[in-house]
Amino acid sequence: MIKKIVLMGNPNVGKSVVFSRLTGANVISSNYPGTTVDYSKGKMLLDKKQVEIIDAPGTYSLESANKAEKVAVEMLETADVVIDVVDATNLERNLYLALELLERDKPVIIALNLWDEAKHIGINIDEKKLEEILGVPVVPTVALTGEGIKTLVSKIKEAKSPKKIKPTSEEARWIEIGSIIKQVEKVEHRHHSLRDRLNDLTIRPLTGLPIAAGIIFISFWIVRIIGENLSFLITEVFERGYKPLLLGLGEYIGDGVAYNILISQEYGKIVFTESLGILSTGIYIPLGVVLPYIIAFYFMLSLLEDSGYLPRLATLLDNIFHKLGMHGYGIIPLFLGMGCNVPGALATRSLETKKQRFIAATLLAIAVPCMAQMAMIFGILGKYGIYYIFLVFLTLGILYITIGIILNKVMSGTSPEIFLEIPPYRRPSLKTTGKKTWMRVKWFLKDAIPFMIFGVAVINILYTAGVLQWLANSLQPIMEGLFGLPGETSIAMVTGFLRKDLAVGMLISLNLNALQLVIAATMLTIYFPCVAAFIVLVKELGVKGMIKSAAIMICTAINVGIILRLILIGV
Amino acid sequence: MRGNGTPLAHLKVGKTGRIIYIHGGRHEGPHGHHHGHHSLRSRLNVLGIREGQNIKILSKQPLMGPITIAVGSAQMTIGRGMAHKIIVEEL
Numbered sequence: 001m002i003k004k005i006v007l008m009g010n011p012n013v014g015k016s017v018v019f020s021r022l023t024g025a026n027v028i029s030s031n032y033p034g035t036t037v038d039y040s041k042g043k044m045l046l047d048k049k050q051v052e053i054i055d056a057p058g059t060y061s062l063e064s065a066n067k068a069e070k071v072a073v074e075m076l077e078t079a080d081v082v083i084d085v086v087d088a089t090n091l092e093r094n095l096y097l098a099l100e101l102l103e104r105d106k107p108v109i110i111a112l113n114l115w116d117e118a119k120h121i122g123i124n125i126d127e128k129k130l131e132e133i134l135g136v137p138v139v140p141t142v143a144l145t146g147e148g149i150k151t152l153v154s155k156i157k158e159a160k161s162p163k164k165i166k167p168t169s170e171e172a173r174w175i176e177i178g179s180i181i182k183q184v185e186k187v188e189h190r191h192h193s194l195r196d197r198l199n200d201l202t203i204r205p206l207t208g209l210p211i212a213a214g215i216i217f218i219s220f221w222i223v224r225i226i227g228e229n230l231s232f233l234i235t236e237v238f239e240r241g242y243k244p245l246l247l248g249l250g251e252y253i254g255d256g257v258a259y260n261i262l263i264s265q266e267y268g269k270i271v272f273t274e275s276l277g278i279l280s281t282g283i284y285i286p287l288g289v290v291l292p293y294i295i296a297f298y299f300m301l302s303l304l305e306d307s308g309y310l311p312r313l314a315t316l317l318d319n320i321f322h323k324l325g326m327h328g329y330g331i332i333p334l335f336l337g338m339g340c341n342v343p344g345a346l347a348t349r350s351l352e353t354k355k356q357r358f359i360a361a362t363l364l365a366i367a368v369p370c371m372a373q374m375a376m377i378f379g380i381l382g383k384y385g386i387y388y389i390f391l392v393f394l395t396l397g398i399l400y401i402t403i404g405i406i407l408n409k410v411m412s413g414t415s416p417e418i419f420l421e422i423p424p425y426r427r428p429s430l431k432t433t434g435k436k437t438w439m440r441v442k443w444f445l446k447d448a449i450p451f452m453i454f455g456v457a458v459i460n461i462l463y464t465a466g467v468l469q470w471l472a473n474s475l476q477p478i479m480e481g482l483f484g485l486p487g488e489t490s491i492a493m494v495t496g497f498l499r500k501d502l503a504v505g506m507l508i509s510l511n512l513n514a515l516q517l518v519i520a521a522t523m524l525t526i527y528f529p530c531v532a533a534f535i536v537l538v539k540e541l542g543v544k545g546m547i548k549s550a551a552i553m554i555c556t557a558i559n560v561g562i563i564l565r566l567i568l569i570g571v
Numbered sequence: 572m573r574g575n576g577t578p579l580a581h582l583k584v585g586k587t588g589r590i591i592y593i594h595g596g597r598h599e600g601p602h603g604h605h606h607g608h609h610s611l612r613s614r615l616n617v618l619g620i621r622e623g624q625n626i627k628i629l630s631k632q633p634l635m636g637p638i639t640i641a642v643g644s645a646q647m648t649i650g651r652g653m654a655h656k657i658i659v660e661e662l
Contacts, residue, residue: 060617089644093619121644170613174621199646203639204584204630315648319636328637328648417650418637419614424646 002080004052005044005156008072008101009085010094011058012423014113016040017143018085019055022153039075046156054079060093062100076101081159082108083152088118088125088140089424091185095177098134102165108136109159111152115140117424122188130184135162144432195425202309203422208316215313219304223296227375230292238272238288246270246279261460273379274509276463281505282456285376286449290501291441293375297339298440299433306428306436310335311420318418324404325359325411326351327418333360337368339440341533344368345540355413359404361537362549365529366556367400369500372448376504377521384514391518395564396525399556407552448499451532455498459491459506468494483561484569486510489520496524497531515568519561527557577661579626580638580654587627588659590620595656611656619643626659 009015023042040055056072076082084101086094101108112127131138137155141148168176201207246263247270253259255267264275272284304310310332314321318328329350337344341364348360369377381388408415462468468491476487483489488510496503507520528550529537538546576591595611619642620626629639629646638654640647 061613063613090619092643093617093645096617123644170616174616200629205632205636208630311648315630315637315639316632318648318650319632319634327650417652418648419650419653420648421618422639422646422648 002046002051002156004054004079005081005083006054006056006075006079007083007085008056008076008097009058009113010060010087010090010097012421013058013085013087013090013094014143015058015085016055018083018111018113018141018149018152019053021143021146021149023053039071044153046153059097061097076104076106079106081156082106083111083156083159084108085111085113085143088112088114089121089123091118091123091125092177092181095180096173099165099173099176102134102136102162103167105161107159107161109152109156110134110136110138111143111148112138112140113143115148116142116145122190124186124188126184126186130180133180133183135164136160144429198425202312203315205316208312212313212316215304215309219300223293223300224378226296226299227293227378230295231289231375231379234288234292235272238284243270243272249279257464260464261457265460265463273505276456276460276506278453278456278460281502282453283449285502285505286372286445286452289379289505290372290375290448291444293371293378294339294444295437295441297371299437301335301339302433302436302440303428304335306426306433308423308425311422314418314420315422322415323408324363324401325408325415326356326404327415329418329420330356330360333364334368337364338371338374340370340372340444341365341368341529342536345533345536348540352416353414355411356415358411358541358545358549359407361541362407362552363400363404365533365537365549366403366526366553367396369396369525370530370533372444372499372501373504373525376501380504380508380517381514381521384517388514388518391568392522392525395522395560399526399560403552403556447532452499452502455495455502458498459495459502482558482565483519483523484565485512485516485520492520492524493527497528497534500524500530518568519564522564523557523561526553526560528553575660576658578655579628579640579657579659580651582628582659582661584628584631587625587662589662590622590624590626590657590659592622592658593620593656594658595653611653615653615657618647619645620657625662626657 007015007019019040019042022044039057042053042055043050044053045051054075056075057069059069059072062073062076082101084098086098098108098110110130112125112130118125127138127140137158139148139152139155141152143149202211247268250259250263250268250270253262259267261277262279263277264270264280265277266275269275270277270280272280272288275281314328314331316328317331321328321330324330332350333344333347336347344364345361348357348364351357351360377392378389381392459468471494472487472491475490479485479487479489489507492503492506492510495506503524504521507517512520528534537549541549577588579588582588593612593615615621624642627641629641631638635651637648637650640649
């Protein structure tokens with residue numbers, strides 16, 4: 001009886017794509033190693049019976065080296081059948097894990113994935129011969145298009161544990177692999193392709209660095225253009241379609257506490273960014289301001305991921321990240337964190353040592369605002385000019401680098417060198433990129449919007465109860481004395497723990513000038529992560545690590561607030 | 572064989588070398604030993620970087636930065652320190 005199937009394979013061989021083909025579930029997969037740091041579970045039908053299927057993190061061998069690989073080995077123990085996903089373009093290397101799997105007492109079936117790409121670059125594999133040598137079914141697949149998946153499913157029952165492959169040593173395995181490769185693989189010589197040229201240009205420092213600067217600049221420019229225009233359109237719909245409805249509802253409810261909580265603090269007047277009603281601000285900020293930028297950002301990020309560019313960027317920037325106590329892979333949590341700090345914090349797992357992970361996570365929480373927050377910063381500062389937005393990001397950039405350098409110096413522990421696979425460039429398909437963008441946007445809608453509405457409700461109730469005014473009054477001397485901000489800014493800081501975007505939004509009604517807005521927005525980014533990111537960080541760093549990290553955040557926020565005040569406003 | 576080799580790190584961009592030896596057994600090297608028993612050699616081995624294989628240098632980042640190499644149809648970026656431990660003969 002097959003109850004549990006586990007997908008195993010090297011990193012970046014398309015395991016997650018095979019998984020989503022088998023289960024119909026949507027899983028984020030990217031063209032760089034280490035995307036699946038956790039495992040995903042799904043169900044599929046096999047002979048009309050439901051079986052569980054698990055997508056284990058990628059691993060090169062069963063002598064696990066890092067956290068993700070250990071998880072993979074644990075998953076393996078529980079499997080009834082193992083589907084080993086093998087990269088046909090890298091057969092030799094992938095066979096190592098395959099042999100290790102075959103040495104165990106588990107039924108195995110091999111999916112020879114990326115079959116089309118292997119053909120394309122002139123690698124011909126005799127899969128029948130391979131099947132014969134290994135003694136298990138071998139099925140060529142192209143998971144991206146679904147080719148071969150049906151055959152794979154139909155042969156799962158034929159998976160077996162061949163007795164002829166006995167446990168052996170590392171050396172012996174490589175010798176065995178050498179002989180297998182000789183029998184099954186033929187490689188045609190091919191010409192230097194356009195793809196190789198592009199590869200060379202983007203990875204050599206002289207051409208690669210200017211290209212990287214260009215790509216990053218253009219990406220952000222596109223995010224802003226798409227975000228701004230979408231936001232404008234959605235706002236129109238809110239103003240013309242939704243507002244009259246809401247005003248009507250307001251008249252029906254009448255003035256009172258219910259009106260204040262649902263629609264606005266002020267009777268008969270609705271300003272979507274300021275009214276703080278669950279049905280007004282609570283819905284407008286996530287849909288009208290934040291969502292457009294989330295869509296734009298994840299679209300660009302998915303494009304960069306699927307093309308395979310990010311590992312090249314990691315290579316080019318490795319030097320800089322080393323000075324900050326990480327290595328080039330540190331770019332991945334940074335980029336993911338710009339979408340949302342939660343996946344950013346999870347991505348720090350792919351760094352090898354505790355020191356690297358601590359630095360990556362702390363810098364993420366301090367200096368990397370999520371797209372929701374950035375969208376609001378664009379929103380409140382945009383009308384004063386790009387200069388003020390630039391000031392916020394310049395400050396955060398300086399912090400990322402200086403705190404990184406300091407932590408690298410003072411922390412004990414090692415920062416090993418980069419060791420990263422560079423996947424081939426792939427032309428991103430609009431369909432898969434679009435699907436991935438949609439999955440991430442859906443995740444935002446599902447997770448962020450209820451939270452936002454909850455946040456608005458909490459703030460609203462605390463307002464109505466007078467707690468927040470009391471807080472503002474008591475913190476007045478500190479906020480004003482140290483940072484040149486009105487006491488009410490402390491309310492935004494409290495809100496920031498729930499949702500940062502909402503907190504930035506609350507600054508609008510405080511009538512701050514542009515420079516005060518810069519100080520407040522910068523401090524809001526630094527002082528603490530939002531609750532969602534906080535929970536993940538505690539998990540990743542442990543309680544002790546989190547306390548250390550939080551102490552750094554709060555000290556930094558206070559110091560930066562004071563310094564910015566002195567520079568921008570004066571004493 | 573070991574006598575006439577040069578470290579991979581000394582090869583110029585675009586050149587190819589055949590690996591003759593990889594330093595870094597179980598107790599060698601100051602880096603990367605948080606994995607305990609896992610040596611640099613077997614970490615490289617599972618990625619297909621082994622004695623007898625050909626390695627091509629695709630790029631070198633400045634200031635002792637990492638090196639990007641091609642082995643078979645795979646490419647990877649490795650640190651300069653690792654590249655010093657891979658001894659090759661230039662082809």
